[in-house]
Amino acid sequence: MITLHLQHDVATQATPTPRAMDIAAMFGIALDGSTNHPIIPPIELTLAPGELAFVTGSSGGGKSTLLRLINEALSKEVSGGRGRACEPPEQAGLNAARAVRSGGSQAPPRPPMSPALICSDDLPKLTDAALVDALARPEGDGHAAPPPATLEQVCRWLSLAGLNDAAVMLRKPSQLSEGQRHRLKLAQAMAVAERRPEPWAVLLIDEFGSTLDRPTAFALARCVRRWVTGSDVCLVCATTHDDLLEPLWPDVLVEVAPGGVCEVHRRVV
Numbered sequence: 659m660i661t662l663h664l665q666h667d668v669a670t671q672a673t674p675t676p677r678a679m680d681i682a683a684m685f686g687i688a689l690d691g692s693t694n695h696p697i698i699p700p701i702e703l704t705l706a707p708g709e710l711a712f713v714t715g716s717s718g719g720g721k722s723t724l725l726r727l728i729n730e731a732l733s734k735e736v737s738g739g740r741g742r743a744c745e746p747p748e749q750a751g752l753n754a755a756r757a758v759r760s761g762g763s764q765a766p767p768r769p770p771m772s773p774a775l776i777c778s779d780d781l782p783k784l785t786d787a788a789l790v791d792a793l794a795r796p797e798g799d800g801h802a803a804p805p806p807a808t809l810e811q812v813c814r815w816l817s818l819a820g821l822n823d824a825a826v827m828l829r830k831p832s833q834l835s836e837g838q839r840h841r842l843k844l845a846q847a848m849a850v851a852e853r854r855p856e857p858w859a860v861l862l863i864d865e866f867g868s869t870l871d872r873p874t875a876f877a878l879a880r881c882v883r884r885w886v887t888g889s890d891v892c893l894v895c896a897t898t899h900d901d902l903l904e905p906l907w908p909d910v911l912v913e914v915a916p917g918g919v920c921e922v923h924r925r926v927v
Contacts, residue, residue, distance in 0.1 A: 659706040660773065660860075662731045666723055667694040667918075696918025697723050703910070703922060705892045707773075707858035710883060712908035713896035719914040721896040725862050728894060729777055732860055736772045773892070774856035778847045778863045786830045789816060789842065796849040804853050811849070818881050819845035820874065840869045841878065851891045858890045866895035867902060879905035 674689045784792040794806040819841040851859045867875035911923045
């Protein structure tokens with residue numbers, strides 16, 4: 659579990675043209691950069707493995723900005739090595755056993771409670787091979803990448819993303835529709851999250867299901883919810899489509915709106 663304290667303001671930096679000055683005077687806004695406008699007010703966000711955080715709100719409300727703040731804050735937590743105090747003793751034993759199984763040939767692991775940070779927008783491009791082959795190495799072909807995934811693993815990830823049709827599984831990424839590429843990116847993100855060396859992971863997905871028709875997005879959301887519940891991954895997804903609230907059944911709901919409005923609600927079990 660990790661707790662983040664987030665906030666983001668922007669300063670007025672418009673060029674003081676006559677029209678800009680008229681608008682500024684009309685609304686009492688300074689143009690010299692001295693006036694800060696809140697985008698994300700001070701909030702506290704706690705993330706834990708096996709949980710799903712759903713960020714929703716109107717377009718332009720700050721959803722993508724919030725995900726960027728989470729990305730930046732978690733990057734500092736991981737590189738700074740914080741979070742160790744939250745580790746239970748039994749987890750320390752599991753981490754030590756994992757290090758022994760890995761052979762100890764890889765780089766030193768991050769602090770025990772520092773999660774792997776995975777942003778779907780930053781994933782490497784898959785090779786233009788059949789999906790069952792391209793997804794076998796979702797991290798790319800670097801020397802530090804784990805061995806190729808099994809066919810069973812690949813089929814499972816594709817099924818979770820709604821790409822389990824045999825004809826689709828044999829297509830190349832370049833032959834997919836926009837909606838299918840969106841789901842392939844999700845399958846790739848789940849594959850990377852499951853195969854990372856860290857004890858848990860935080861997966862960030864912006865515009866979740868935004869390119870899909872609503873029945874498909876609804877079904878995908880249900881599959882993703884089941885996957886998160888049975889995993890040690892914390893998923894943070896954002897979209898304007900609040901109709902996904904029921905199938906995602908989030909543990910944490912973050913509602914954002916223009917004007918620096920942001921409310922965090924945690925589901926009471």
